[in-house]
Amino acid sequence: MKKRMILLAAVCAAGALAGCTGGPSAENGFRYPEKTDGKESQLYASEEIILPAEAWKTPAAERYDALDRFGAEGYWITLGETQFFAYVGFPEGASAENPVPGVVLVHGGGGTAFADWVKLWTARGYAAISMSYDGMMPTETTLLSNSLTQQSPKPSGPAFVTFTDFNKPVEEQWAYYALSAVISSHSFLRSFDCVDQTKIGVTGISRGGYLAAAVTGFDDRFCFAVPVYGALGILEPWCNYGRVFSANERANELWNTTEIIRASRTPMLFVCGSNDTFIPLAAIARSAAAAKYGNILIIQGYPHSHAHGSDVEEIFVFADSICKGAAGLTHLAEEREGGFSFDLPSGVSLEDVTGWYVGAESVDCNSTWLPVSGDADGSLASAVFPESAAYTYVTVTDSRGYRITTPMKAL
Numbered sequence: 001m002k003k004r005m006i007l008l009a010a011v012c013a014a015g016a017l018a019g020c021t022g023g024p025s026a027e028n029g030f031r032y033p034e035k036t037d038g039k040e041s042q043l044y045a046s047e048e049i050i051l052p053a054e055a056w057k058t059p060a061a062e063r064y065d066a067l068d069r070f071g072a073e074g075y076w077i078t079l080g081e082t083q084f085f086a087y088v089g090f091p092e093g094a095s096a097e098n099p100v101p102g103v104v105l106v107h108g109g110g111g112t113a114f115a116d117w118v119k120l121w122t123a124r125g126y127a128a129i130s131m132s133y134d135g136m137m138p139t140e141t142t143l144l145s146n147s148l149t150q151q152s153p154k155p156s157g158p159a160f161v162t163f164t165d166f167n168k169p170v171e172e173q174w175a176y177y178a179l180s181a182v183i184s185s186h187s188f189l190r191s192f193d194c195v196d197q198t199k200i201g202v203t204g205i206s207r208g209g210y211l212a213a214a215v216t217g218f219d220d221r222f223c224f225a226v227p228v229y230g231a232l233g234i235l236e237p238w239c240n241y242g243r244v245f246s247a248n249e250r251a252n253e254l255w256n257t258t259e260i261i262r263a264s265r266t267p268m269l270f271v272c273g274s275n276d277t278f279i280p281l282a283a284i285a286r287s288a289a290a291a292k293y294g295n296i297l298i299i300q301g302y303p304h305s306h307a308h309g310s311d312v313e314e315i316f317v318f319a320d321s322i323c324k325g326a327a328g329l330t331h332l333a334e335e336r337e338g339g340f341s342f343d344l345p346s347g348v349s350l351e352d353v354t355g356w357y358v359g360a361e362s363v364d365c366n367s368t369w370l371p372v373s374g375d376a377d378g379s380l381a382s383a384v385f386p387e388s389a390a391y392t393y394v395t396v397t398d399s400r401g402y403r404i405t406t407p408m409k410a411l
Helices: 115-122 174-190 209-216 242-245 247-256 281-290 313-321
Strands: 007-015 062-065 074-080 081-087 099-104 129-131 136-138 149-151 196-207 227-228 268-273 295-298 330-336 339-344 350-358 372-375 375-377 380-382 392-396 403-405
Touching: 007 330, 062 313, 074 136, 074 174, 074 196, 081 115, 081 136, 099 115, 099 174, 099 313, 115 129, 129 313, 149 209, 174 196, 174 209, 174 392, 196 209, 209 227, 209 268, 242 313, 247 372, 281 295, 339 392, 350 375, 350 380
Parallel strands: 007 339, 099 129, 099 196, 196 227, 227 268, 268 295
Antiparallel strands: 007 380, 062 074, 074 081, 081 129, 136 149, 295 403, 330 339, 350 372, 350 392, 375 380, 392 403
């Protein structure tokens, strides 16, 4: 006998459904409160982690043109006694009279500053900065697809050691320096008069996804964040980060607590694969729950790479909705008895609803997710899971082809 789990998605089309929470607008769906008063110093209150105040100020920078590519220009940015390489680029027409939004791009393990990642965003009307925070730098042929790197000749910060440096003084740990480098890069991008300081977001991939999630708790000036394969609250010992954090209380308390995200008021979109080997879906759910405005996109069979992590269309839709006032993604407003309520932009309808479930007692990167077809009927959606389902989530696709996902939950 099947257990009927019917998920009814009552959708706020053009704000017509009075019961929906959040801020649906008449045109473009859910609207996040505009942030024009970002704190110019550390937001997250921690007695042990006090990032350098200089990170919130315009850093000294030296132009380095030997690796300029795709319209992106190279710089050496000074942070304390170190220097790190970064690419900066601007879209055509950006000026003090016509300021553009911006984005800070944070690479993952094995990566570096990527000129083609900058180009990906400048082509969409954003100023962008992509830094290398780990003592490496790009080569003349580096791309997102090959992640070629070379050693930086400049003095650098600590190497990444999977958070096992937790017994060192906090100021000597990798996460302290990497977060400071991301914030300093943000400050550098803000220093250009052709950039709208109130419209700068951050996105990161894998290790950079962790940094993109964490940095919003420290730097209040970001207007959006998209961690890709990244989260906090990683406790599952089957993944590298989880093994360290679950076995070492100090590392966990310093760098893995979701209280860092809870301090943030930045809208966030967590993007991850259903079977990612680094970030458990449970950690994605914990992080999204801690965020003031947390959204999730789980993609079945999503590969883990810089090339894949940089080019998901929903990332740009999310950014455009906040920075340009464009129509946003379907927004999960609340979970109700028997289902969920959503906000949708005017003229957008539900196109597809697919439920995913695992019947095993636990979930990891090797779990087999099985689909169940749901029904979309105007502003309602439903999906029925079998009695054997132990873990579930639902993906909703709208009439534009854009997806959003409910958090994974244990039944």
